[in-house]
Amino acid sequence: MKEETLGALVPGAALQLRGIVAGYGEVEVLHGVDLAVPPGRAVTLLGANGAGKSTLCAVAAGLLAPTRGRILLDGDDVTADPPFRRARRGLLLVPEARGLFPGLTVEENLTILLRSGDERRQAYERFPILGQRRKQVAGLLSGGEQQMLGLAPALASPPEVLIADEPTLGLAPIAVEQVAAALAELRDRGVALLLVEEKAREALALADTVAVMELGRIVWTGPREEADADRLSETYLGVARV
Ligand code: ATP
Numbered sequence: 001m002k003e004e005t006l007g008a009l010v011p012g013a014a015l016q017l018r019g020i021v022a023g024y025g026e027v028e029v030l031h032g033v034d035l036a037v038p039p040g041r042a043v044t045l046l047g048a049n050g051a052g053k054s055t056l057c058a059v060a061a062g063l064l065a066p067t068r069g070r071i072l073l074d075g076d077d078v079t080a081d082p083p084f085r086r087a088r089r090g091l092l093l094v095p096e097a098r099g100l101f102p103g104l105t106v107e108e109n110l111t112i113l114l115r116s117g118d119e120r121r122q123a124y125e126r127f128p129i130l131g132q133r134r135k136q137v138a139g140l141l142s143g144g145e146q147q148m149l150g151l152a153p154a155l156a157s158p159p160e161v162l163i164a165d166e167p168t169l170g171l172a173p174i175a176v177e178q179v180a181a182a183l184a185e186l187r188d189r190g191v192a193l194l195l196v197e198e199k200a201r202e203a204l205a206l207a208d209t210v211a212v213m214e215l216g217r218i219v220w221t222g223p224r225e226e227a228d229a230d231r232l233s234e235t236y237l238g239v240a241r242v
Pocket of ligand 1: 024029047048049050051052053054055056198
């Protein structure tokens with residue numbers, strides 16, 4: 001592929017997507033997406049239902065091959081690498097239920113995911129609801145509780161890049177705060193965060209940079225200070241100003 005059809009290389013980015021075109025069968029969903037996430041920063045990808053956010057996460061993690069474009073981790077081209085190789089290089093995707101063992105209890109999952117008793121104790125301290133659900137099988141946890149379980153190993157041993165697809169979807173307010181605090185801590189420890197959200201207000205809280213996706217394209221990007229939640233919601237997300 002010709003270099004000029006790809007977005008510019010961003011020096012120092014932990015994760016970079018350049019000119020990503022991808023879809024399912026004949027249907028093209030992403031039409032050339034450029035995105036860069038530096039270490040220690042949070043980039044929030046905002047977009048209405050069906051905009052292509054989850055598809056972009058799948059491409060970044062190696063679950064879906066792009067038809068064009070490149071994925072770089074720490075400057076190295078990993079486009080041809082399968083998900084486990086990207087995971088070994090420090091990329092972690094935390095959508096609901098992935099990476100967990102749905103038939104095993106919370107406690108059994110944590111025993112597999114975390115090596116030491118200390119790490120497991122810290123996970124229960126941070127997310128007390130997991131302690132209450134200790135004996136419950138992971139497959140029966142709510143989506144938000146599964147997110148917490150998925151985040152526990154990241155907190156014990158931070159990845160280079162964490163992609164979280166709607167990390168607070170369906171969570172009670174107290175749990176939203178716990179997940180947001182965990183994500184903020186990871187960012188402050190140098191993790192490059194790519195967060196996917198559907199609602200502007202939630203998204204802006206953690207974001208350093210906001211990228212708005214519409215119909216498979218990034219249509220607005222800028223620092224959080226320039227992002228006006230009401231205007232973004234009204235213009236791109238189909239939500240009327242209240
Ligand atoms: P949502 O927030 O609703 O998940 P999204 O922005 O994450 O939306 P995607 O899930 O990436 O959007 O979906 C983008 C488009 O791709 C939609 O039109 C969807 O129907 C289609 N799509 C998603 N997954 C598949 C799949 N496995 N096979 C075929 N089409 C798919």
